[in-house]
Amino acid sequence: MLSNAAAGMEDPVDALLVNSPPPVRQEDAERVARACYPGYAQCAPLSGERDMNFRISRADGESLTLKFINGAESLDETRMQIAVLKHLEARRSGMGPVRAPHHQPADAAGLAADSDLRPGCDDGAMAQDWLDFLVPAVAGPVRVRAYGYLPGRAGTAMAAGPQSWHAVGRAAGLLDVQLADFEHPAAHRLFLWDACQVARVRPMLGAVESPDERARIAAYLDVFEQDVVPALAALPSQIIHNDLSPSNILVNEAGTDLAGILDFGDMVHAPRIAEIAIAASYQMTAAGNPLDVLSAVVAGYESVSPLTPQERRRVLDLVLARLVQRMAIPSWRALRFPGNGAYILRSRAAATALFNELYDEWSQGAR
Structure with missing residues (x-):
């Protein structure tokens, strides 16, 4: 109930x-x-x-x-996913070691x-x-x-270390270069997993059990809407993959580099730094300083596509946006699908711990 x-x-x-x-x-x-x-x-x-x-x-x-x-x-979303695979296949020679399905x-x-x-x-x-x-x-x-x-090893086999984190960022950069001239109307849809639309999770906050966490999320969303959203509108934007999580990447045998990128169903038109933030958010749960992980992912991306100072300033904002989504949306869905709750909530605890670790530094001016 x-x-x-x-x-x-x-x-x-x-x-x-x-x-x-x-x-x-x-x-x-x-x-x-x-x-x-x-x-x-x-x-x-x-x-x-x-x-x-x-x-x-x-x-x-x-x-x-x-x-x-x-x-x-929607049929438009299906068409978009087909179109992007054709687009990437036509540009495969420029993708380096990172492959997408044909x-x-x-x-x-x-x-x-x-x-x-x-x-x-x-x-x-x-x-x-x-x-x-x-x-x-x-x-x-x-x-x-x-x-x-x-073929390839699941992204969960990615080794935790600077070389791997740099490789994640570089792969994101290579992919975004290939997507820079890709356009499709479906990428401009309202989409709850678009980090730039994170304020749309407000009605879901009742599903987050901890009052302290609900209060922190609400405070973050207030700042996001007032301060971050206007700044994001001025940043370079394009269609991005939007979900470079371990579930959607394949790694090499050593676990130090990406061998493939899967599942383009969450693509959106967004600031390109959202690609970095989302990919990094899944790697930042490794032991150690999460901001070191973020720096390595950013450096990997910049080895392909340099960022502006304004873009670098807003990466952490979007890391927290994805963490908020990973806290609120699964909590809400698990109430509606209790039989599949364990699978739906599989990464919520890690996202919550990372959000709590980053929130204080962010709220004190890291943003």
Whole structure:
């Protein structure tokens, strides 16, 4: 049961926070793969918070990720994610060691073999960017797309140290260089995980159990709205990945460099320093001084793209913004999905500890 405070909170605009993944079974994924991704016969489920994902593989080991998309994701957001993979593939020679998955269109010839499959968008005469799949348990069709499955170690295997933190910043810089000339209207949407829109979590604060933490967050949001938001409007902005967390990166065998970047579903148009702040916030929970970690990530980014003094001044503001999001949004969601609460809250404690550690220095003038 929701607490009185939580029960009175208004629902956020972002339906993806409250909409469950589509009820797609492994046999459904195998059926779609047989029809429209010929040769990819093996199928295994993958984890995912919003969507239902499967790894489909060929006999030679080549694999794709087959994504059955959450019904709350707009068609424009799907188009944006497809468009960015095409954009990055066209510029792959400039990406250095960091890879992104390639977009894999479906073979339209297989559509005639299954009456529950419908074509999506044409990408040539005989290929589809996505498919619509009719699932009996869902009122409408489920959108499906596929992209390359990148091998590599999970981002949680990243070693804690200056070399690794510098590599995270450098990868963020390399990616942002490639995204600098990418534009899409969906990146300008209202989005609760946009750090620049962090004040939108206010209605969720009733779900944060500690009164002290609620008060600190509210005080931070007051300053953010009055002081930080106007300053951010004057900084260089572009489309950014917006979620370079350990869940969305792959690392090399040594754990000291990035080997791949995944999941572009949270992309937004924002100050480029938000990319640095968000990536750093996940690394700053390592033992030691978190500001040393932030400095290393910033230095890595600046090895690719120098920042202005005004940008450097605002990085810590956006680190705290992401930490506030990681405290408030999971707390709110866990009340609505108690059966999945452990997974939803998996990083809240680390975010809370880091926010508390940074808040006093920030409030005394570090910002």
